[in-house]
Every structure is written in structure tokens, then in C-alpha cells.
Amino acid sequence: MSDRLKINIEEQRQQFPGLLNKTYFNFGGQGTMAKVALDTIIEAHKYIQKAGPFSIEVNDWIQKQVALARTAIANELGTTADRITLTENVTAGCNIALWGIDWEPGDSILMTDCEHHGIIATIEEIARRFQLEVEICPILKTLNQGNPTEVIREYVTPSTRLVIISHLLWNTGQVLPLKEIVTTCHNYSQSKQQIQVLVDAAQSVGSLPLNLPESEVDYYAFTGHKWLCGPAGVGGLYISENAFPKLNPTFIGWRSIETDAKGQPQAWKTNGKKFEVATSAYPEYIGLREAIAIHHQWGNAAARYQRICQLSQYLWSKLQQIDGLICLKNSPPEAGLVSFYIENQDSDRVVKNLEQQGFLLRTLANPYCIRACVHYLTLETEIDNLITVLNSIIAKG
């Protein structure tokens, strides 16, 4: 089978209403939801009301639908359904891993200086509660020179239990060498216990081709509403087969357990459900499954990634040619995120101005800049139009 099916990109874009009335560069904030995802959500709600909402029939149906969604997600990560915990969002997935480790006072967490503030706040509270040390290593400065794996190797110590990285940095668009970092951590010989790696995969799932078992990563937390273009409110956590038995569940509910004949808790589920809680917006799960399926109609993960890189490199090279515009990265991007700023112009004002003209981008606080996200769904002409409007903003000062 060919990587690329016969649907051209213009045809494919018709299936994403959010693309059709504007020029969209915010896939890293939220992806434009596939029309079929919304249609499926609506149909699911209607079916649930028709046959339930609470009935033997509906409960069986939901169980089957959730299993299909879990498998579709697992396929995107190169793994099997049992390794997947479904969550509300990427942050919840990180929290499951962070609160589930049997911390001891004096243990240390190493994180990069590019992590999301939601994760930083969690780590600070965990460190307070369990008397842990937190070290922050300087990955930001490796964007244009140096080796992130070397930085991590330098910063791990015998007390390090967990290293937290993003696979694709949300601020600068840098892709970290996942397998190399995991190997470095797992092989660090001076610690009592093997150092584990937790990945914030907010930007990488749906944009990078992935094979998580091959990477040997321990925990990989993601969301469906960004690059996969599913609905907001569905994400997940991959837990490796090795890491699974030692991780304790924290937030717990009926989905975490098996019950006995008296309905009492008997045992933890032996798969990713062990870390799930209770009733969710199941129609959105089904919507995500359909969103994933529609990407495959255009091409597989490798083909999508290849197109993302072609387009982001095109954008980057055009931005490089604009006087008074600085790209954070001084070599071509390795994924869909391109961060930049305009000299002597406030980025928030530029983004507001762009939004008024139908170009959707966002600012980031650290480093303060503008981020353009290029999806495989993006058109070269959209990039050309963005370049034109940026030139005009610079010309007007």
C-alpha cells in the first residue's frame, strides 16, 4: 500500500470547516476539528438518548466504542490498547505519572527549562508534599547549538528518579532526541533505581511519527485536540509495560477497578484503565477516533510528518528573508512549530492585528514570541499570504 492515498490536500481540507474561513496557524493550541468528528459526536449523543441514556444496550455500546477509540489512539503511538489510559487532557496524563511514583524524601526530579507552566506547578506541589528536589536543566539554549542529551546527562545525579521533557518543545519547536535521552537516563548507573522519563507529548502526538515501545519511554502524556484535530477534552497517557506495575493509581474510580459479586473493589484493572476514573464525555472519544481515521485517508504518519516539515521549512525560509523579523531557530525546523518575533513590535499586538485580518497565530510568554504552527493540512498559499501580511505589518511599523 502506498503511503499517500489519492485524496489531494484541497479535498481533504473540505472536511475541516475551521480551515475554510480563515488562515489557521494555531494547531499547537487546538487543531481544527474534522467535520466527521462533530457529526459522530452528534450521532453518538442521539443514539445514547434513543437507546438509553443509561441502559444495558448503551453501556455495552459505549464499552465497544471506547475500546475502538483506545485502539485507534494506540495505533498512532505504535503500541497496543492495553498501554493506553484515556484522560481529559495531556496535563491529567502527566499528573497520573507524577503522583503515582512511590517518591521518597530526597528523591530528585529533573525537568527542562521549556516545560509548560501547568506541569511546573504540579512538580512544585509534588516536591513540597514529598520533600523532593527539583533541578531544571538548560535545554532552551540548545535550540541552535549544543546537544540536549548531553545537557541531561550532565544534570542527572544519583538521586534523580524522574526526568521530564517535552518531545517537541511548545515554545521553540525543537524536537528532542527521545530515544537517546531515554537510553541515557535508563543507563545511568549511579542511581539506586533506574531513572524514568516522563514526556509531555502535547505537540508531538499527531505531528511526529511515533513508535513508543521502540523509544523505551516510560510515560508519554498527550491530547487528541491539537495535532490530531479531535475534540477538546480527550487525551491519554502511554505507560510502558516496564513502568506499569510500579505505578500507583492516584485519582481512582469505578473505571480503575474490578468488582466482586457484591460490587466491592477486588483488584486494579491490569491495563491502562487502572488509571481512569469515572464517567467521561464518551461521544468525544468517538469523535477523536473519527478524526484519526480521516488523517489516514490522506496519508500515514510518516507522510503527514514529511509534508509538515516541507511546509514548515518553506515558512521558515520565507520568514528568514524578512528584514526585521527574527526566527528563534537559525536552522530549518524539524516539525510544525515556527517561533519568531518582529523587532521593535509587541508580539501580542501583532497577533491581535493578524487575528483581525483572519490569520490565527498566538504568542508565547517564554521566550516572548509569536508561534506559527504548520499542519499537513496547511497550504503553501496560506504561508505566502502570511508572509505578505507580516511584510505589510512591518512596513506600517
Next chain:
Amino acid sequence: MSDRLKINIEEQRQQFPGLLNKTYFNFGGQGTMAKVALDTIIEAHKYIQKAGPFSIEVNDWIQKQVALARTAIANELGTTADRITLTENVTAGCNIALWGIDWEPGDSILMTDCEHHGIIATIEEIARRFQLEVEICPILKTLNQGNPTEVIREYVTPSTRLVIISHLLWNTGQVLPLKEIVTTCHNYSQSKQQIQVLVDAAQSVGSLPLNLPESEVDYYAFTGHKWLCGPAGVGGLYISENAFPKLNPTFIGWRSIETDAKGQPQAWKTNGKKFEVATSAYPEYIGLREAIAIHHQWGNAAARYQRICQLSQYLWSKLQQIDGLICLKNSPPEAGLVSFYIENQDSDRVVKNLEQQGFLLRTLANPYCIRACVHYLTLETEIDNLITVLNSIIAKG
């Protein structure tokens, strides 16, 4: 203003498609979602795609919509929006309270013998992690005689930190005297710290009229998808003004914190958002708000509760007259849940049979029985029809 507006119940029922093709008695499992809730969810998704999905405009809009939903929920509980944490479900709300207390080894949790297995499993894991004692007090047997407050008074000890009850027991339909129990716990003089009360309000929110500040309860966890007839996946936790400052956040994300100019965590939010995490299925929040609004078109909480009681008492009295059918409660119900079983017949088989005939009820495992839930939306004729079919099932043996 009158408690009862001019809409009659037949008219009101037209707005709930799930009621129209069957006879529905599973409101305690999931309420039939209001049509306007689904319409609003669809409109919200469409608007988000049109103006975003990620844009300054959409992010502002979502913030406003979430604030309106929070206020609508707060109104149902007799409180203000700041006291409300929005969660995915009732269990998540219980987990927030349970994991947020600064437990010390030897502290004790007292729970009733009627709590949900999802909560029991959470408590067992918390007890293991923090070396707590767990006591279970016999509330089940107070259904027909005895005083639940007295039972709790008997079981609290100087090491008790937290008492966990359901306001409306999901298995027997008993309503516990909330304020009396809270007062008993708060006034218990032999403990170092005031004993707090956490309520599983899965069955009480949307069915009992509530004034939580007046009850002085500390934590009250609920869901919108049962008696309020909102979509699955939205619930919340009420935290009293007194309990709030001492409760630590556990699962944490960008919604929990204020950030500084560099986007770094600066402080916890000073309201219920402190315990929220990250991106949710926001359209469902808006759906819940609309579901709440539609109930008010028919009548206020007191009027709805009055009708629920009239109908459940009617059901109970009819059931009492059936030979070979035993109601767990031997006096009229105080809310919408009526539990019973048929002598010499397996309850699971009876429920399957009923579902095939278009009557939706469910079994419970402990005590093993069948539960019929009567909403204010229920019709007397539906109850009559249920009685007829139950008589026929008994006649056929």
C-alpha cells in the same frame, strides 16, 4: 413569582428526546439529556470552529461561557461561583477532596457501608499511602429503623479526620440528614482537628433542594449528567469557605494557577479553579447550563422535589401492593429512588426483560436489587405501566 410556571409536564417532556420512545427509570444512572443541551453543544462546536478553534476571540468566549455555567451550577447548590470546582464527574470531585487533605499517619476516615465502589477504592489507596485507618459504619440498616446521625456519632473517634457519606444513598434511596450529621461531626470535641464531612452527591444534586452553605458541609461532589439531565463528562465539587484554604490541590494544571509575565506559576487561583486542571470538553459545560435552565422553566428546585416525592410515593405504594415484590424501604421514599426485588426471580434477568419491553431500570449489587428512579419528568401513567409489566413478569414466574 410562582414556584410553578405555566408549562405542563407533557410539554416539558417534549424537550427531552430520551423520554419519548421508552419508559425511563434510570435517572440515577444518567438523566435524559435536554434537546437544548445537545443543540447548544453543537452550536458551541460550530462557533469554536468558525472563530477559532484557538483564537483570542474563542478563548475569551469560552471563559465567559464557563463562568456562566459555573454560576448556574452554584445557584442550584445555594452558593456562589467561587465555591465551585468544575470536574469531569462526581468521583473526580471526591478525589480532589480526599487527596487534598494534609493526612498524618494514624488519622482515620469514617465512611458509611453504602458508599460507591469507586470511592471505596480511592479510600483504600489513600489509607495505604498515608497509613490511615478506615472505619465503616452501618448506615444500611437504618433504612427502616434507627438514626443515621446516632450511628455516625457512635463511630467517630478522636483520630477521625473525615466522614464520608452520600446525601441520598444510591442503593436504598435513603436521604441522610446532612446538616445534622455535619453539625455532629463539626462539634465532636475529642478530636485535635475539626472533623470534616465529604459528601458523594451523585444522587442529590438535581433532585433535592439544596443550600450548601446553610448545611455547613465541607466538600460536596456532584455530577451534571444524572438528575440535572446534562451531558456526561461534567460535574463539580463544592468546597466550603472554611475548608478551602486548607485543601491542597493534587492534580494540577494551567487552570489551577496564576502566571507571571514570563508565564511561570505565581500563585494558586483563589477560587474553585485552584483544583481544576486543563482543557475540557467546554461545549458540554454549556450544555449543562442549558439543561439547568430548562428545569427552571417548569419549576424551582422545591417544586421539582415535591413532584419527585409525590411520584416516588405513588410508585412505592403501588409496588407495596404487588404480592411477591419486596421494597427495601418499608415507609414512603423521601426522594426519587425506589429499590425492590421480586422473590424467587433474579434481578438481572428481570431488568433485561424490562429493557426488552421498553422499561429502563437497573440492578444494584449491594444489596442486590432493582432500582427505579422517578424524576419530576416522570408521568403517573409510566408508573402505572411499570406496575402492569411487573405484575405480568411475576405472573409468568
